[in-house]
Amino acid sequence: MQRKSLSGQVVLITGAARGIGEHTAREAAARGARVALVGLEPDRLETLAGQLGGVWFAADVTDQASMAAAVDGVMSAYGRIDAVVANAGVASRGTVATGDIEALVHTVEVNLVGVMRTTAACLPHLIAARGYLLIVASAASFAALPGMAPYCASKAGVEHFGNAVRLEVAHHGVAVGTAHPSWIDTDLVRDAQDDLPAFKDTLRRLPPPLGSTTSVERCAAAFVDALERRRRKVFVPRGVMLAYWLRTLLNSRLAERVVESGARRSVPLMEEQVRALGRGFGAHTALPVVTRPAEPGAEPGFIANRYHR
Numbered sequence: 001m002q003r004k005s006l007s008g009q010v011v012l013i014t015g016a017a018r019g020i021g022e023h024t025a026r027e028a029a030a031r032g033a034r035v036a037l038v039g040l041e042p043d044r045l046e047t048l049a050g051q052l053g054g055v056w057f058a059a060d061v062t063d064q065a066s067m068a069a070a071v072d073g074v075m076s077a078y079g080r081i082d083a084v085v086a087n088a089g090v091a092s093r094g095t096v097a098t099g100d101i102e103a104l105v106h107t108v109e110v111n112l113v114g115v116m117r118t119t120a121a122c123l124p125h126l127i128a129a130r131g132y133l134l135i136v137a138s139a140a141s142f143a144a145l146p147g148m149a150p151y152c153a154s155k156a157g158v159e160h161f162g163n164a165v166r167l168e169v170a171h172h173g174v175a176v177g178t179a180h181p182s183w184i185d186t187d188l189v190r191d192a193q194d195d196l197p198a199f200k201d202t203l204r205r206l207p208p209p210l211g212s213t214t215s216v217e218r219c220a221a222a223f224v225d226a227l228e229r230r231r232r233k234v235f236v237p238r239g240v241m242l243a244y245w246l247r248t249l250l251n252s253r254l255a256e257r258v259v260e261s262g263a264r265r266s267v268p269l270m271e272e273q274v275r276a277l278g279r280g281f282g283a284h285t286a287l288p289v290v291t292r293p294a295e296p297g298a299e300p301g302f303i304a305n306r307y308h309r
Contacts (some may be wrong), residue, residue: 001189002229003225003228003229003294004228004230005031005032005227005228006028006031006032006033006227006228007032007033008032008033008034008079009032009033009034009080009082009083009227010033010035010036010078010081010082010083011028011033011034011035011036011072011082011083011084011085011227012035012036012038012071012074012081012083012084012085012122013025013028013035013036013037013084013085013086013087014038014039014040014061014085014086014087014088014114014118015039015040015061015087015089016035016037016038016039016045016048016056016087017037017039017040017041017044017045017048017286018039018041018186018187018284019184019186019187019188019216020046020087020136020181020184020186020216020219020220020223021037021039022034022044022048022085022090023216023217023219023220024085024087024219024220024223024224025037025048025052025054026048026052026220027185027217027220027221027223027224028224028227029052029053030224031053031104031224031228032075033083033227034053034054034072034076034078035049035052035055036054036055036056036057036073036074036078036081037052037054037055037056037057038051038057038059038061038070039056039058039059039088039286040058040059040286040287040288041058041286042056042058042211043145043164045057045058049093050153055074055077056072056295057070057073057074060288061088061110061114061115061117061118062109062110062113062114062117062288063117063288064117064120064121067118067121069119070121071121071122071125075125077217079127080128080129081122081125081126081129081131082126082129082131082132083126083131083132083133083134083227084116084117084118084119084122084126084131084132084134085134085136085223085227086115086119086133086134086135086136087136088110088111088114088118088275089110089111089114089116089136089188089281090106090107090110090111090188090281090287091107091148091151091188091190091192091281091282092104092106092107092150092151092280093195093196093274093277093279093280093282094147094270094271094274094280095146095147095149095267095270095271095274096149096150097123098271098274098275099271099280100280101120102280103281104150104280105150106153106280106287107150107154108150108153108154108155109159111151111154111155112153112154112157112158112161114159115135115161116221117160119133119135119165119213123169123174126174127169127172127173127174130172130173130174131174131175132174132175132176132177132227132230132287133165133169133174133175133176133177134176134177134178134179134223134226134227134231134234135158135159135161135165135176135177135178135179135255136158136178136179136181136223137155137156137158137159137178137179137180138151138155138158138180138181138182139180139181139182139209139210139240139243140152140154140155140156141155141158141159141178141180142156142159142180142243142244142247142250142251143210143243143250144250144251145170145202145259146196146202146259146263146266146267147196147199147202147266147267147270147271154217158178159178159180160263161290162176162177162178163178165260166230166232172178175230175232176232177226177230177231177232177233177234178232178233178234179222179223179226179233179234179236180233180234180235180236180240180244181213181214181219181235181236181240182210182212182213182237182240183203183211183212183213183214184213184214184215184216184219184236184238185214185215185216186216187211187282187284188282188284188285189213189226191282191283191284191285192282194283195273195277195282195283196270196273196274196277197269197273198266198267198270198273199266199270199304201266202262205262208239209237209239209240209242209243210240211244212237212239214236214237218237221238222234222236223236230235232266262266
């Protein structure tokens with residue numbers, strides 16, 4: 001597909017405070033885009049927006065009012081939204097049998113429901129601009145690992161959500177892509193390896209590309225290439241495409257037996273390490289903070305109804 005310049009295009013990115021979101025914003029701005037940054041870390045967002053000449057919004061993707069306010073702010077600042085990168089995501093710790101169920105459920109809420117809410121808030125403006133939506137799924141959309149049940153479930157859901165939305169909006173001239181990175185060198189992945197040696201050992205045993213780690217800069221460049229070319233699928237590294245086409249084999253009983261043989265040892269170790277860890281997420285995972293005693297309808301400890309340049 002022919003490359004389209006991002007010069008002057010407005011790109012909204014969720015999960016923009018760090019990791020893939022931050023570097024995608026940097027790469028998009030370097031190619032001329034006007035960026036709108038959405039996330040849960042105001043200090044980091046403000047600094048990044050200042051460096052890139054963009055706008056920023058403290059907003060929770062799991063809260064529709066919060067996302068709607070952020071989108072309204074982008075429209076007030078720029079008057080249009082040409083592309084959206086629905087990138088916000090988290091990864092909980094632990095198995096379904098022994099992990100903190102609230103952390104596991106929150107993973108699905110952020111990764112899948114958050115994408116749905118982001119999409120719903122942005123689609124009217126993408127339709128007006130005949131724009132492009134890039135939804136960040138994962139290689140985990142089609143390759144399951146023990147200890148990652150909610151993450152794998154949410155990313156599989158994200159992929160199919162993107163496939164269905166693509167069909168719903170094609171007649172409006174809106175293109176929809178899903179991105180499938182493997183392990184990217186971000187705080188999220190580094191925290192998981194630091195927190196859980198058993199998980200780190202499991203990664204070492206996976207064959208490439210499922211066991212390899214890619215730089216965040218390379219991932220961001222692939223995402224921004226996708227924005228320019230309105231790609232349907234993005235694989236990072238490109239070898240993940242092979243896993244995509246072999247997904248039936250990856251989820252076969254034969255493949256399960258191979259994974260199960262190692263899981264008999266790694267899963268009990270992982271569960272023990274999670275219990276010792278005493279928390280459901282990595283040290284750098286940003287979560288909404290309630291600033292008053294929990295009660296029905298309590299709001300996160302930030303306001304998302306104004307924009308910041």
